[in-house]
Amino acid sequence: MSAETLIGKSIPRIGSVEKALGRARYTGDIILPGMLYGKVLRSPHAHARIVNIDTTKAERIPGVKAVVTGIKDTPRGALFGIIPHTRDHLLLPYDKVRYVGEEVAAVAAIDEDIAEEAVSAIKVEYEPLPFVLTWQDAMKEGAPLVHEHRAKNMAAHYLVHEGNVEEALARSHYVWEHEFTCEVASHALPEPFTALCSFEPSGKYNFWMQTQCPFQVRQGLHNTMKVPLSDIRLHSVPMGGAHGGRSDTPPGAFIAGLLSRKAGKPVQIKFSREEVEDAMRDKAAKVWRVKIGFAKDGAITGRDIFMMLECGAYASSAIVELWVPLLIDEVLWRSPAYRYDAHLVYTNKTISSMMRTRAHVGPMSLDVAFDQVSKELGIDPIELRLKNAVLPNEVVPSKSIVTSTALSESIVMAAKKAKYSQKRGKLAYGRGIGIGSGNMQAMFYMGFRSGSTAFIKFNDDGSCTLFTGNCDLGQGNVTLHTQVAAEELGIPMSTIKVCYGDTELCYQDPGNYSMSATVVSANAVKKAAQDARRRILETAGDLLDVSREEVEQKEDGRYYVKRRIGKGTSVSLGDVCRSAFKRGKPVYGFGDYRARIDYSDFSVDVKQPYNEKTYGQKVTAYSFGTTAVEVKVDTETGQVTVTDIWAVNDCGTVLNPLLVRGQMHAQLSFMLGQGLYETNVWDEKTGRKLTSTYRTYKVPTANETPRIETYTLGIPDPDGPYGAKEGSLGFGCGLHGAIANAIYDAVGIRVYDVPFKPETILKLLKEKEAKEKRKKNSG
């Protein structure tokens, strides 16, 4: 094998040049012969019964090839939901519509103009129903029910209670409590949703669409279309972002499938920006109430958490969001007694799903608590954090073992790099510094995911194709998997091509849920490459007349007999592949990796909510990290600007520093947007979303990006490939806590509601000034 390792090398992301030059071919660039254009008719009502749909006029328009409605064209009662308990979603409904923008009917025509005309010729008779837009309203007695069978609009409930929290808090030296909230956020995916379906007369549906987990999406299509899994193929295509918003089975794909079958031609459905923002996915609004008990020495004695989560009209993968905040919160900071009581509530809004940064109010609540409690207890805030930070091999309340963590190291390093202790409380008025930590799980079980299987096949010239069910959303998974295979095989990365996410050619993979691409998928790739290498050495041994153990690969990439003086005979990988073909012993590699997770005690395959019996190892590896920020507060307008970020990432071994750095910048930018700029607004009268464009939904740009310093700790994880964990999310999940603390340091006000809006901050500043004035006058 070549002496030089690829691990730790900065390798540019494969495919980025094509994307930057506009040459990457996305789903919307694919045109198939005879392809039709689909358009969806959407509900103008937030909640209404569908009384009648009349499509006769639309069907008569020349150029219209198919019109579909829920009642005529979908299998009865075939509901989508990522677990049986939450199967609540007719992807083309025939009973009710539950949010503005929901799919009602669709048309395929020879061009987009005709499709639009035809869609507007469909007459729908609705019986409008009262609707609810917030969880507070949704839970009131007598509130309109989004789903009739769910009383009080409760979609699901999840409870973990370990130790006696009441007693622990009662005995505590000091109890701190507060409520935190975060608003609905958008994924704001740059590439609008597009699905192309080509139905073959054999009964097969070929799909091209953006997805971050092809096998889960195929499962959803299988459940709702009622056709065998083998009749559904998802092809792999380059993607423009996902961030969790492309995890579910999209109604748009389901409808493209119906239209293609009916018209007998390929059908493309492309959403406008407004359709993406209204009818794809959002991140759930959250309320997080926390009570934290502290001992005199600063150690946390117990934590009592109550969480409300709005999932919008359907539970979708928001059900996962009910659970993930626990996986984050219970792991970051130790808590001997612990209660996590979480509720998922339906509202008549855009469906919420998973999103990166999903649990940020949790980490934020603890960081804000540390900042305040340190004063009460007279303990330095860094010391207070270190006292409570989880250590390697600790067991968390729900009984997972944290096998690797450098949380403490990341806190120390971020504080040092930012000169936190020197600056805190000493910067000029309007400027402040703060610190916050976060973490993330790499690969957790959800009742239907476990491991990944990879396969490598070789060509006669020694080049090869790697098949993995994982996919590349932009973060560089193809680069990662190529790098791992090249490292194990000792061959150049350029000779390895990756076929990813094709459900027909690849084996099952969890997809890009919960950061499993490194810890699970790459481990499978590594094992596949090792398996191939064993076969290569065996055939090389055959050719060199020695056993496999006597063969070595030298720096020139060729295979030699070990311990021979002089050059000796050698064979190339091409020789091996050609000869293997002749001998009927093809070279290939097969690798399977199962996550180190307790499957036994946790089952969601029952028709009841998550319950207490959910103890056990939930996650393979946890990543951690800490960010320190400096902010500037405009005391006249309330606007907050983050000027500097120091970010420290405990992502295990750094496989590719360039990609990790890129991912860190991306995560910080994402967090910054949700922390300071992005707000979704609904019209209370109509239930319509008012922020469906980039003009009104304010995603920050390069102009808003602060100076960023990134650091990695490089402490290996026992399970990850070469010791790597995820490097994109966990480290940055504490950014909102850091900003909240920095705002306090700058101007002395506390903020608990994300995003931190200028108007709110100005109001708090004025209140504070008035209070100080009163104090001065009375004193």
Next chain:
Amino acid sequence: MYYYRRLPQFEYVAPGSLKEAASFLQAHPRETRVMAGGTILLHRMKERIGVKKYVMSLKAVPGLDAIDKAPGQVKIGSMVTIQTIADAPVVRRQCGLLAAACQMLGTPQIRSMGTIGGNVACNLATAEIVPVLIALDAQATLAGAKGSRTVSVEELYREVRDGEFVTEILVPVKAGQAWGYEKWAMRKRFDYATVSAAVAIAGTGRVCKDAKIALGGVTLPTRRARRAEEILKGRSLTNRLIVEAAEAAAEDARTGADIHFTAEYKKELIKVMVSRALKQAVSPGKEG
């Protein structure tokens, strides 16, 4: 309906001369939208707002895309793009306020497509160049079938009649004019001004002979902060006076809530923006 984003059907006409354009518009005054850069018009048509039978582009009309220096004024053709204005040395030298505001508008793409004529003619509260032109006392030339006439930009919307369109903006050049421009938006760029303030001050030293203050993001048609202007006239621009004027401007301004901000907060922002713009005028180069 709300989700359709394809352009609706319309007839496109592109007259080759001013005369041709004027006579077409006279023939179809209520059925025609005049298009300059199209950055606002096409977007609104996709939203099905103000769709008419014809779209008349001024692209092929010669002579509307030049910036000329004339005695005492700079003439800017209505088809000159915002970016061209921001970059033009004569504008930067003679009308720094206009160049600064142009550079802060939208994105590079929008600045390169959007024109000054379009920004002025669309009559939106969010049109960022209009308050600047009002503060600068600029005039607009209107062409019509009966010839052309000149009106002040401030009076433009009251003055313009069916069949007329903007061909030119005339910006007076005044020696010793001090100016300030402040725009507040969630994003530094790539955003509409939630509120903005443009101020132009005539005078020597700190004493203000004349002041013009115009606001963006307020309820139309009142863009001028006249009482604030009066407060400043003939007096020395101390910080205290600036605050007094800014407070008057905010008090008088008519603001409305939008989806993100309340009317009260916008008033507060106007106070801060006017005060900062005035401070900028008093000591250029320093942030307010």
